[in-house]
Amino acid sequence: MDSETGKKQFLYTVASVDRAIELLFVLESAARDMGITELSKILGVQKSTVHNLVQTLMARDFVRQTDSGRFTLGFRLVRLGAAAADRLDLRRLADPILRELAAESNEYVLLAVLHRNEVTIVDSVAPQRSTFLVPRIDFSHTFHCTALGKIFLAYLPDARRQEILQNPLAHFTPYTLIEEPAILAEIDKIRRQGYAVSCNETIEGVTCLGAPIFNAHGKLEAAVSISTASAQLSAENYQPMADILKEKAAAISKQIGF
Amino acid sequence: MDSETGKKQFLYTVASVDRAIELLFVLESAARDMGITELSKILGVQKSTVHNLVQTLMARDFVRQTDSGRFTLGFRLVRLGAAAADRLDLRRLADPILRELAAESNEYVLLAVLHRNEVTIVDSVAPQRSTFLVPRIDFSHTFHCTALGKIFLAYLPDARRQEILQNPLAHFTPYTLIEEPAILAEIDKIRRQGYAVSCNETIEGVTCLGAPIFNAHGKLEAAVSISTASAQLSAENYQPMADILKEKAAAISKQIGF
DNA sequence: AACGCTGTTCAGTCATCCTGAACAATATGA
DNA sequence: TCATATTGTTCAGGATGACTGAACAGCGTT
Numbered sequence: 393m394d395s396e397t398g399k400k401q402f403l404y405t406v407a408s409v410d411r412a413i414e415l416l417f418v419l420e421s422a423a424r425d426m427g428i429t430e431l432s433k434i435l436g437v438q439k440s441t442v443h444n445l446v447q448t449l450m451a452r453d454f455v456r457q458t459d460s461g462r463f464t465l466g467f468r469l470v471r472l473g474a475a476a477a478d479r480l481d482l483r484r485l486a487d488p489i490l491r492e493l494a495a496e497s498n499e500y501v502l503l504a505v506l507h508r509n510e511v512t513i514v515d516s517v518a519p520q521r522s523t524f525l526v527p528r529i530d531f532s533h534t535f536h537c538t539a540l541g542k543i544f545l546a547y548l549p550d551a552r553r554q555e556i557l558q559n560p561l562a563h564f565t566p567y568t569l570i571e572e573p574a575i576l577a578e579i580d581k582i583r584r585q586g587y588a589v590s591c592n593e594t595i596e597g598v599t600c601l602g603a604p605i606f607n608a609h610g611k612l613e614a615a616v617s618i619s620t621a622s623a624q625l626s627a628e629n630y631q632p633m634a635d636i637l638k639e640k641a642a643a644i645s646k647q648i649g650f
Numbered sequence: 651m652d653s654e655t656g657k658k659q660f661l662y663t664v665a666s667v668d669r670a671i672e673l674l675f676v677l678e679s680a681a682r683d684m685g686i687t688e689l690s691k692i693l694g695v696q697k698s699t700v701h702n703l704v705q706t707l708m709a710r711d712f713v714r715q716t717d718s719g720r721f722t723l724g725f726r727l728v729r730l731g732a733a734a735a736d737r738l739d740l741r742r743l744a745d746p747i748l749r750e751l752a753a754e755s756n757e758y759v760l761l762a763v764l765h766r767n768e769v770t771i772v773d774s775v776a777p778q779r780s781t782f783l784v785p786r787i788d789f790s791h792t793f794h795c796t797a798l799g800k801i802f803l804a805y806l807p808d809a810r811r812q813e814i815l816q817n818p819l820a821h822f823t824p825y826t827l828i829e830e831p832a833i834l835a836e837i838d839k840i841r842r843q844g845y846a847v848s849c850n851e852t853i854e855g856v857t858c859l860g861a862p863i864f865n866a867h868g869k870l871e872a873a874v875s876i877s878t879a880s881a882q883l884s885a886e887n888y889q890p891m892a893d894i895l896k897e898k899a900a901a902i903s904k905q906i907g908f
Numbered sequence: 909a910a911c912g913c914t915g916t917t918c919a920g921t922c923a924t925c926c927t928g929a930a931c932a933a934t935a936t937g938a
Numbered sequence: 939t940c941a942t943a944t945t946g947t948t949c950a951g952g953a954t955g956a957c958t959g960a961a962c963a964g965c966g967t968t
Contacts (some may be wrong), residue, residue, distance in 0.1 A: 405706045406702050407923095410710070412670070412708045427914070427915080428916090429913085429914070439915080440915095441958080443662060451663060451668070452671045464737045468736045469730050470734050472674060472675075472723070472731055473728045473732060473735075475724035475769065477725075479723050481724045507711070507725070514728060561894075580838060581822075666925065667953075694928090695926080697945095719946085760948080852924080910968090913966080913968080914965070918959105918962095919959100919962105920958090921955105921956105923954105925955080926955105931946100933945075934943105937942075937953075938941080
């Protein structure tokens with residue numbers, strides 16, 4: 393367990409709790425329900441161990457059993473996650489402005505923070521007339537192809553960006569930018585313009601615009617985006633939309649002390 | 651630990667995992683950050699034990715340290731909670747209809763399920779023109795004073811309702827119904843009308859209408875509500891609003907197989 | 909009916925998690 | 939400024955309890 397240093401090192405970590413969390417992560421990333429045996433193979437521990445963990449998590453509704461008898465994430469996590477999101481001052485302060493943005497742009501609005509090199513959506517507001525339904529997507533590994541992701545790439549410190557870009561970049565559509573030079577050029581453009589565009593790069597037919605939110609220290613704190621049908625927003629109309637978006641992003645930055 | 655039966659009983663539960671979950675619940679219900687010592691007192695375990703748990707949870711971002719050095723819920727729970735909500739078929743099926751409802755009523759829409767005798771919001775949609783900002787509220791112990799809560803009271807099996815009503819009912823405003831006869835009369839009215847009203851009963855100035863969603867077995871599955879300013883929706887206008895609400899609730903019921 | 913799968917049960921034992929006390933690092937107060 | 943209190947952290951030691959591994963039961967399929 394300990395490294396080759398031989399020096400005795402104290403680890404203030406409770407192994408079974410860690411394993412339980414890992415189990416939840418497995419259930420999270422697998423978008424389907426799973427069995428005890430399957431979990432035990434993935435986690436590399438005995439079936440009975442997984443059984444005990446699952447029983448414990450089920451008693452607290454962190455895990456639930458589906459009709460098929462297999463297991464998925466439980467609903468108690470929904471409330472807990474909502475409570476965790478409420479702990480974020482940004483969200484409380486940004487929410488009214490996001491609603492304004494949804495109303496004025498008439499588009500779907502997302503607010504995201506970067507958390508452990510993952511884009512995490514912390515608030516979303518739908519417009520009145522949803523002429524267009526934005527598909528829910530998984531934001532893992534989409535830094536190069538979503539407006540939110542690009543904002544983080546463009547405004548994060550260099551070290552952080554390089555860390556992120558080390559991961560392989562996936563092709564989502566024919567329009568997805570993969571080559572490093574193209575991405576660096578894109579970052580450059582985003583910094584000059586103050587907003588990011590993703591047009592058909594993640595899902596064909598969907599265009600998003602993104603803008604940065606800065607905190608009291610002048611550091612990137614979050615990103616806000618609007619999503620719409622590509623057919624509805626042509627390139628020559630980016631500017632007016634981007635102006636509204638940037639105005640609201642600036643308003644949020646001001647709210648949190650920038 | 652074991653009861654007085656003396657019979658040896660197997661408990662398939664991992665104590666440390668259970669303790670960790672309890673710690674998260676304490677952080678959830680306390681709407682502020684807490685210290686190690688404070689947590690150890692509440693949980694009734696040694697400080698160093700809490701320290702180990704917190705370190706483990708922090709490493710996974712289930713807990714984070716605030717600027718003050720104390721601890722709250724971590725942001726990894728946000729994503730996990732969202733993933734858990736996505737596991738709910740109801741939500742996927744209801745979401746488009748909720749958007750229609752927000753558009754047609756021009757009000758703020760909530761979708762909730764009952765989970766372990768707690769109202770759990772699983773989806774929300776904001777209208778375009780938010781002439782009015784709905785305050786976020788904590789839905790614990792609000793069965794008697796919110797439209798969503800009342801729907802659950804009215805359409806749940808008797809045993810379940812009695813279980814819920816055993817808890818003491820809190821006064822939120824002068825309009826909050828507390829007396830059992832008044833509540834039973836209200837339940838009766840809701841069943842006749844097919845929708846619930848909460849006018850200034852939780853927060854003065856806020857009115858909500860709620861309607862039930864039934865599943866394939868004809869049982870109450872969820873509730874949907876719209877929220878608005880009381881000044882904006884007088885009692886004589888409940889009916890047309892309620893008609894739209896009931897229509898959409900019925901559409902969702904149909905979607906899930908009723 | 910035999911087989912392959914599932915999840916469950918349970919005794920044993922070894923690792924590990926908790927206790928409890930001492931320590932350091934900050935607040936608080938005299 | 940120096941005590942005092944209270945914080946979070948460190949760590950040795952030992953009882954506890956969590957994991958192993960094998961056997962069992964309950965399915966559906968072949």
